[in-house]
Amino acid sequence: MVTYRYLGNSGLKITELTYGNWLTHASQVANEQAAACVKAALDVGITSFDTADAYANTAAEAVLGDILKGERRESLEIFTKVYWPTGPKGANDTGLSRKHIMESINGSLSRLQTDYVDLYQAHRFDHETPLEETMLAFADIVRQGKALYFGVSEWTGEQIRAGAALARELHVPFISNQPQYSMLWRVIEPEVIPASEAEGLSQIVWSPVAQGVLTGKYLPGQPLPEGSRATDEKGGANMIKRYLNDDVLTRVQNLTPIAQELDLTLAQLAVAWVLQNPNVAAAIIGASRPEQVTENAKASGVEIPAELMARIDEVLGDVVETDASQTAASSPSTRV
Numbered sequence: 001m002v003t004y005r006y007l008g009n010s011g012l013k014i015t016e017l018t019y020g021n022w023l024t025h026a027s028q029v030a031n032e033q034a035a036a037c038v039k040a041a042l043d044v045g046i047t048s049f050d051t052a053d054a055y056a057n058t059a060a061e062a063v064l065g066d067i068l069k070g071e072r073r074e075s076l077e078i079f080t081k082v083y084w085p086t087g088p089k090g091a092n093d094t095g096l097s098r099k100h101i102m103e104s105i106n107g108s109l110s111r112l113q114t115d116y117v118d119l120y121q122a123h124r125f126d127h128e129t130p131l132e133e134t135m136l137a138f139a140d141i142v143r144q145g146k147a148l149y150f151g152v153s154e155w156t157g158e159q160i161r162a163g164a165a166l167a168r169e170l171h172v173p174f175i176s177n178q179p180q181y182s183m184l185w186r187v188i189e190p191e192v193i194p195a196s197e198a199e200g201l202s203q204i205v206w207s208p209v210a211q212g213v214l215t216g217k218y219l220p221g222q223p224l225p226e227g228s229r230a231t232d233e234k235g236g237a238n239m240i241k242r243y244l245n246d247d248v249l250t251r252v253q254n255l256t257p258i259a260q261e262l263d264l265t266l267a268q269l270a271v272a273w274v275l276q277n278p279n280v281a282a283a284i285i286g287a288s289r290p291e292q293v294t295e296n297a298k299a300s301g302v303e304i305p306a307e308l309m310a311r312i313d314e315v316l317g318d319v320v321e322t323d324a325s326q327t328a329a330s331s332p333s334t335r336v
Helices: 031-043 059-068 098-112 131-143 157-170 192-199 210-215 237-243 246-253 256-261 266-275 290-299 306-319 325-329
Strands: 004-006 013-015 017-020 048-050 077-082 117-122 147-152 174-177 202-205 280-285
Touching: 004 280, 013 017, 013 077, 013 280, 017 031, 017 290, 031 059, 031 290, 059 077, 059 098, 077 098, 098 117, 098 131, 117 131, 117 174, 131 147, 131 157, 147 157, 157 174, 157 192, 174 192, 192 202, 210 237, 210 246, 210 266, 246 306, 256 266, 256 306, 266 280, 266 290, 280 290
Parallel strands: 017 048, 017 280, 048 077, 077 117, 117 147, 147 174, 174 202, 202 280
Antiparallel strands: 004 013
């Protein structure tokens, strides 16, 4: 069964594998299949679920809410996020203004069919709204009981430190960051993780298998698998393009002996790898089929020996992205 970890400097425990429904529910996967995947998650002990109002323009939250409504609410940890455009995408339908945050939390709670979320997250940094306005809105939501804790996603180390200083003044629990992180994408290591450790935050990481590249299903010199994310222009194909070259794909295949030593698949190795970082509380896994959830769950509790971690670094070499400036680049300079 999937094990638990504390989230940041708090008493909240979440499952170290968290089920996420970006690019799946209300998009790539029919509702019946989505329900089967969530049931598979619950069956392996996953109780933490991550979504966002922007996923499928609010529809993903509604699907998740319908699926979870029969479960004991106190036994679940439900996370959602606010920032990206929703609804008709008007002038105030995006960003981290007080207006958008306050309206968005009410919409999310309605769609998720719950009185509160365990974690409410700023989906990106908003350069057009004063940080004090944003943090006060989050603090008010916590005090209203609509969220128990709050966090951010893809904030830089400097932004995390500034937000944490305001959170201390407001006496509210700011406990997490949700960045992209994988064997191939390590941009949070130089600045974000040290800032998070200093401020009492931990990471809930997304794309631990690098949009599927680290599963090994993309082979050097071979056509892209039919129906894969790399062929779906509406489902993440643009994000995965950076990895689809023979150098990267060959190095990923060369990880196979390491995975075999641990009796893991390449995907399980990739998920287990991110969980070796002590500042990572959870890895978000998505699924279009329930058996994917069951297989990924086997990464929970795995300890990768230091010598194998070093071998992974040797195999991947200079294809690993470590440029810390990539985090700042993920937040638009203006609202979109």
